[in-house]
Amino acid sequence: MLMPEIDPPLSPRGRKRDPDRDIAILEATIDLLAEVGYDGLSTAKVADRALAGKGTMYRRWPTKTDLVLDAVAHMKAQQIDLEALPDTGSLRGDLLALFQPSDSAQLDRTSRAMAGVVSMISQMPGLAETGDYSIFAPWIAANTILMERAAKRGEIPAAADIALAAQIIPSMAAYRALILRVAIEKDLLVRLVDQIVLPALHESTAHPSRR
Amino acid sequence: MLMPEIDPPLSPRGRKRDPDRDIAILEATIDLLAEVGYDGLSTAKVADRALAGKGTMYRRWPTKTDLVLDAVAHMKAQQIDLEALPDTGSLRGDLLALFQPSDSAQLDRTSRAMAGVVSMISQMPGLAETGDYSIFAPWIAANTILMERAAKRGEIPAAADIALAAQIIPSMAAYRALILRVAIEKDLLVRLVDQIVLPALHESTAHPSRR
DNA sequence: CCAATTCGATACTGGAAGGTATCGGAACAA
DNA sequence: TTGTTCCGATACCTTCCAGTATCGAATTGG
Numbered sequence: 348m349l350m351p352e353i354d355p356p357l358s359p360r361g362r363k364r365d366p367d368r369d370i371a372i373l374e375a376t377i378d379l380l381a382e383v384g385y386d387g388l389s390t391a392k393v394a395d396r397a398l399a400g401k402g403t404m405y406r407r408w409p410t411k412t413d414l415v416l417d418a419v420a421h422m423k424a425q426q427i428d429l430e431a432l433p434d435t436g437s438l439r440g441d442l443l444a445l446f447q448p449s450d451s452a453q454l455d456r457t458s459r460a461m462a463g464v465v466s467m468i469s470q471m472p473g474l475a476e477t478g479d480y481s482i483f484a485p486w487i488a489a490n491t492i493l494m495e496r497a498a499k500r501g502e503i504p505a506a507a508d509i510a511l512a513a514q515i516i517p518s519m520a521a522y523r524a525l526i527l528r529v530a531i532e533k534d535l536l537v538r539l540v541d542q543i544v545l546p547a548l549h550e551s552t553a554h555p556s557r558r
Numbered sequence: 559m560l561m562p563e564i565d566p567p568l569s570p571r572g573r574k575r576d577p578d579r580d581i582a583i584l585e586a587t588i589d590l591l592a593e594v595g596y597d598g599l600s601t602a603k604v605a606d607r608a609l610a611g612k613g614t615m616y617r618r619w620p621t622k623t624d625l626v627l628d629a630v631a632h633m634k635a636q637q638i639d640l641e642a643l644p645d646t647g648s649l650r651g652d653l654l655a656l657f658q659p660s661d662s663a664q665l666d667r668t669s670r671a672m673a674g675v676v677s678m679i680s681q682m683p684g685l686a687e688t689g690d691y692s693i694f695a696p697w698i699a700a701n702t703i704l705m706e707r708a709a710k711r712g713e714i715p716a717a718a719d720i721a722l723a724a725q726i727i728p729s730m731a732a733y734r735a736l737i738l739r740v741a742i743e744k745d746l747l748v749r750l751v752d753q754i755v756l757p758a759l760h761e762s763t764a765h766p767s768r769r
Numbered sequence: 770c771c772a773a774t775t776c777g778a779t780a781c782t783g784g785a786a787g788g789t790a791t792c793g794g795a796a797c798a799a
Numbered sequence: 800t801t802g803t804t805c806c807g808a809t810a811c812c813t814t815c816c817a818g819t820a821t822c823g824a825a826t827t828g829g
Contacts, residue, residue, distance in 0.1 A: 359797090359798085359803090359804080360797070360798050360799075360802075360803050360804070361796075361797060361798080361802080361803035361804020361805065362795070362796040362797055362798095362803080362804050362805040362806075363796075363797070363804080363805075364804090364805065364806095365805075365806080368805095368806080383680065383681055384677055384680025384681050385597075385677065385680075386596075386597035386677060386681065387680065387681040389785080389786055389787080390786080390787065390788080391785095391786075391787090394807090394808095398807080399806085399807070400806065400807040400808055400809085401787095401788080401789090401807090401808085401809090402789090402790090402791095402805090402806080402807080402808085403805080403806065403807070405787095405788070405789080406805080406806095409788095410787085410788085411786095411787065411788090459680075462676055462679070462680050463677075463680050465673055465676045465677065465736050465737070466595055466596070466597065466673075466674075466676060466677025466680060468673070468739065469594065469595030469596075469598065469670075469673050469674050469677060470594055470595050470597070470598045475738070475739040478738075481737050481738075483733070483737060508749060508753045508754075511746075511749055511750065511753060511754065512753075512754065514730065514733070515726065515730070515754065517733070518729050518730045518732070518733035518734075519725065519726070519729045521729070521732065521733045521736070521737060522694070522725070522728070522729035522732045522733065523729075525676055525732070525736055526676070526692050526694060526732060527686070527689075527692075528679065528686040535722075538719060538722055539722065542719045542722060542723075542758060543719075543722065543723065543726065543754065543758045546757050546758045546760075546761040547753060547754040547757045547758055549757075549761070550757040550760070550761050569828075569829085570773090570774080570827090570828085571772070571773045571774070571827070571828050571829070572772080572773035572774020572775065572826075572827060572828080573773080573774050573775040573776075573825070573826040573827055574774080574775075574826075574827070575774090575775065575776095576775080576776080579775095579776085600815080600816060600817080601816080601817065601818080602816075602817090605777090605778095609777080610776085610777070611776065611777040611778055611779085612777090612778085612779090612817095612818080612819090613775090613776080613777080613778090613819090613820085613821095614775080614776065614777070616817095616818070616819080617775080617776095620818095621817080621818085622816095622817065622818090770829100771828100771829085772827100772828090772829085773826100773827085773828085773829105774825100774826085774827080774828105775824100775825080775826075775827100776823100776824080776825070776826090777822105777823100777824090777825105778821100778822085778823095779820100779821085779822085780819105780820085780821080780822100781818105781819080781820075781821095782817105782818090782819080782820100783816100783817095783818095783819105784815105784816090784817090785814105785815090785816085785817105786813100786814090786815085786816105787812105787813090787814085787815100788811105788812090788813090788814105789810105789811080789812080789813105790809100790810085790811075790812100791808100791809085791810080791811095792807105792808085792809085792810100793806100793807100793808095794805105794806080794807090795804105795805080795806070795807105796803105796804085796805075796806090797802105797803085797804080797805095798801100798802090798803085798804105799800100799801085799802090799803105
């Protein structure tokens with residue numbers, strides 16, 4: 348009978364793959380992505396920075412695109428943990444605390460890498476639909492959760508447009524990172540929370556001019 | 559005496575340059591920038607689409623980067639005219655009218671071209687500082703003017719954080735165009751104006767939780 | 770008419786980069 | 800020990816592309 352073994356690799360005899368090489372290559376990819384963008388990133392430079400051979404890379408990722416996408420996924424995994432969100436008792440405290448843990452330098456590197464990914468999307472029609480690449484999506488999700496908790500507490504009206512309000516800070520961060528290419532400062536975050544997001548949520552009653 | 563003529567080109571004898579070629583090339587550049595991004599854009603493809611020879615391009619722009627930057631400037635010139643902003647009497651009407659004139663298709667092309675520019679910035683350290691490339695900057699300026707006019711009318715308190723509020727809609731547009739790659743719909747704009755921007759401006763009194 | 774310049778088209782050059790192949794050495798299983 | 804796989808390194812191939820050069824035709828001023 349044909350196909351005697353569907354899963355033949357039962358005896359991996361030779362040397363084993365070093366998992367450290369994976370993360371070294373992925374980290375080098377993120378670094379370069381943040382520095383020179385997707386097209387400026389060459390596989391040779393990645394291998395160079397990771398102190399790896401190109402063969403080691405291509406044994407794991409068949410193409411440059413696969414490598415970058417996996418690097419972005421690896422970066423996302425290091426981001427916000429939706430299971431362990433801040434819980435300070437007030438929505439204001441929660442939103443401000445959401446930024447605190449990750450030092451701004453880390454956030455800056457992440458943002459710049461994201462800018463590199465944008466260029467990749469431009470050349471890959473169909474990739475945008477998946478949305479798997481976006482760093483900002485989990486952050487919007489975190490904002491949503493915090494706001495829904497506040498609504499359940501009665502801190503903000505149930506009629507508030509949380510879906511929209513949760514996008515304000517992330518979209519502003521995206522704008523600054525991608526276009527302005529400046530890090531988001533603590534001061535700006537406080538202004539966003541106190542003068543934009545919280546007023547919008549509280550005064551969620553429609554506000555058509557004055558009527 | 560040396561330097562007899564500082565501006566010698568007083569007798570341009572031969573055939574004259576056709577100004578139509580300039581705009582044809584710039585338009586083709588914007589189109590391709592929106593379709594394939596900066597790195598996916600080749601000078602050969604631009605010349606091809608513009609029905610021009612490469613020599614005609616390089617006679618005008620010494621390098622690909624110069625061409626793209628000029629194309630972006632040309633695109634910006636077709637955008638909002640800060641001298642002829644809407645004046646409906648209410649800030650709400652003005653903000654909503656700011657979007658109306660430009661059909662969404664045009665806005666979509668502009669946004670996608672902007673996404674292509676982002677990739678260029680990633681590879682050109684120092685270009686981000688100039689800010690000359692950003693399509694969104696004039697739009698923020700327009701928002702600022704409309705809001706300042708409303709403040710002068712007494713429609714919104716003078717203490718409102720206009721500088722910040724003016725960035726909300728443009729940054730959201732940038733996020734959707736660059737990351738989500740979807741056009742901004744009229745419905746979303748109305749929600750942004752009524753439930754975020756206007757409440758933020760009216761209730762500009764600090765809102766720290768509840769204190 | 771004539772010289773100068775522009776036009777579109779095309780061939781060419783030099784370099785950069787994705788991906789493959791190979792090599793000597795190391796780790797690991799039988 | 801031996802065969803297999805992984806490792807870093809490097810040479811190599813192929814494709815793509817920015818930028819240049821050239822050609823014949825068209826336009827324009829002298």
